[in-house]
Amino acid sequence: MFVTITLNPAYDHLLYLHDVEIGQMNRTHSTIQMPGGKGVNVASTLAILGEEVVATGFLGGQGSRMFEEALRNIGVTTNFIYINREIRTDFYIIEEAQNRQTLFVEEGAPIERRFLNSFKDNFDRLLTSAELIEIGGSLPNGVSPAFVKELIQTANRKKVKVVLNVQEHIIKDCLCDGVRVFILNPDMRGCEDLCGKNVCEIELRPPVARDLFIAKGADMVILNSHSFEYTVVTKDEAWHGEIEPGKSANKLGVRDSLLGGFIHNYLKTNNTGEALKYGLGAVLSTARHKEHRNHPNSKAEVEELRLMAKVRKVS
């Protein structure tokens, strides 16, 4: 069983309109509401691929029941701690005339100490049957990177694999003191570099990943500069893969689909190149999702689309 942790989930609202006129009233012609947050997106992808997965973290407020119901409908088991506040809402403005997507991200509600304690107790119980945990996304008020590090250390003690899918500042505070991470997927949205190093050029990625992260306790690192190209670096090898998204591709959740697809395949094949190809299949299936969801359409489609991925060994 896999466990995904989303400490700061969001109720995503996708607002579709022809184009936006700044400073004017704009009417949407359709809207979609769905569960969001990096851990939740990975859970959704894993469930679509047939894995048994539990999504945990913090929820609260009126939208939370619909949030959980939507996850359960695609096969995710939910085990969130409810807080006495509304969770955040993120808005994706999709301008069809411009083929442009703009994201507004709210800050999360503060989490009281008693809810953090309930979460930790619950997390300990989930670890007794977990094969792998994935920690994804930003942190709400009241939750520090030290809390994330504590979760990783608890999982390390119980020999449960850890996937860390978070921003650079959280990685810096967590990847030290002997902490082990199975897969590190830095959230590079809006970043030109990583820890001051340029990772736009593919050739630069393996030495940077090994120097910054593998030497400090990560087994594998996934780097990217946009949603449709990724490099996976291990101690001994590095693979790069790309996939052509086509026009009007949905970018929502595609990085998390890559991660979900990669985890699903790698744990079965132990083959980095094959797993990257599979992950790219999940990326394209998500990008092409008919209803603009943040997870792939179906397992069958992922397996078909992975054949379109161009993957090569780069070191």
Next chain:
Amino acid sequence: MKKVKDIMSRDLTSVTEDTPLKDVAEVLSLRGINGIPVVNNKNEVSGWISERDLITNIFPEKVKIENPDVIGLGNLSQVVKKLTQVGSAKVKDYMSKTFFPVKEDTSAADVAELMLHKDLKRVPVVRDKRLIGVVDRVSLAHILLEEGSLD
């Protein structure tokens, strides 16, 4: 015929035997549910606690809610004292150790019969004693009404 796995809610919300009752009341209130599984440190179900367990233990037996005239000052002080005690008490002192778990491959018809016969609103779904979800009467009724039969 539909099985439990087709109709259950994949939700692991639960409390442990050491959870304070005031926390249970908060979980039930925030989630809008009336009962919750009690689990051990391996997520194995060991009991069930419901809003009825809380209410019946807060009010002294002789106080009848339907007859507020009997709540005199003497009884009111008993209620307040009991509230203080119950709030800090643990789940293990008030939970029902008799509970009715079902398995994923149990038929929907059997669950419906169980819930009606025992007057249960929610039942835990277990695999090797581990909690994997719950079936609630409202969802079951919804499915029965939607499909017209259990097949």
